[in-house]
Amino acid sequence: MQDRALAYASQVLGPCDVVKDHSWGHQWSSVVQLRDRAGHEWFLKQHRDRDRYLAEVTAYLRWVPTLSDHAPRLRAHDATQRAIILSALPGHPARWPTATIDPTQIRAETAMHHQAGALLRRLHNAHSEPQPQYAAARLEELELLTRQAANLLTPGELGFARTEIQALASLPAPRLVPCHRDYTMRNWLIDSGKVYMLDFEWTQLNAWVTDLTRLHIGPWRTRPDLRDAFLDGYGRELDDADRVLLRADAALTTVWLVIKARESDQESFERANREALHRLMAEAW
Structure with a gap:
């Protein structure tokens, strides 16, 4: 400092x-x-x-x-x-969910994700605006990242991300809302069951599913009950168009995170996001 x-x-x-x-x-x-x-x-x-x-x-x-x-x-x-x-806010950082059969812990984790979903909806409701060129803008974003990732990711990995994002062209353009863009447990504080939201340095307007991406490629992969609780708190289910948007954003996000991890010399974080990208590719096949 x-x-x-x-x-x-x-x-x-x-x-x-x-x-x-x-x-x-x-x-x-x-x-x-x-x-x-x-x-x-x-x-x-x-x-x-x-x-x-x-x-x-x-x-x-x-x-x-x-x-x-x-x-x-x-x-x-x-x-x-x-x-x-x-x-300052009260509380402690939210813990990453673990595989468990303890019913008390499961209830606490699902309640936390339910409240986190409701809290995110409040942020998203703060503003909304159209973006007719959404698909083109996301593709342009990938092209910029591709130049940075040329020596980090294979043509197949980048080609997969491009295919996922090109699929957005077949959808109606989503409205943009204020997205946190790093909405994971590390940016939640918990105090007596109350959830607080932290760290807004990546916030910008984007499609609402953007704020599901880090959870989608992280804890929800093995805990779909947490995804269901979160969406229930948010008050909206994923439809077919949302799933296409989410897959595209997940592909773009993992590419971006690999680049950021390399820039900041975070080897384990880079490895984790490469693995997340490979899981997305496997699911697409």
Whole structure:
């Protein structure tokens, strides 16, 4: 964390103590927990990338307020430092589901996913707009990634992603809503059964199923009961068009995640997303 960012936090909050550094190993941002002289706790987040800073600030100003106390409150932001100051939330990070036959744990996990689905619906309901060129835009996005992934993925892997995305051309263009785009358990806090949503740095307008992708290629693969609970909380089932959209987004997302994992030197994360891409390919066959 740069000294100037901490100095900015002191200007906003007054003298503060650093409680803990919560930064992830990928180094895309730094996150420090602070405590002011009144005993209130805050989080100071500083982005390395200006686009991520702008995306997160935009989300907090436009759409996150619809989540009320289920998300942090933006106290201040500074474009020069690419820094934001957020209120602290109670709770602990949600645990990744495991294969279990314990009925108490199953009930807790399904209740969590049900509430997470309902919470996501509130974010998506904050805005909606048409995008007639949705299929073309997603294909253009893949072409940009293909140039970055030329030495990471095979022509067959990239060709699979292209085929999945080309299938979007046969569908009516979906409406765009504010999507979190990293909606997994690592960005949920749980406190006494209440779910909180965190980290909006990847938020942008997209089709609603975009926010199902990380769960679809992750825990829902072996726990369809969690998918059903989530969709019940969201209040919408997947129809045939949604499934095509989800397959396309899953293919695009795994390509993107392989690139990001390599950029941040996260070998296990890169391997996991390669495996996810191969599972998608196997299911398509």
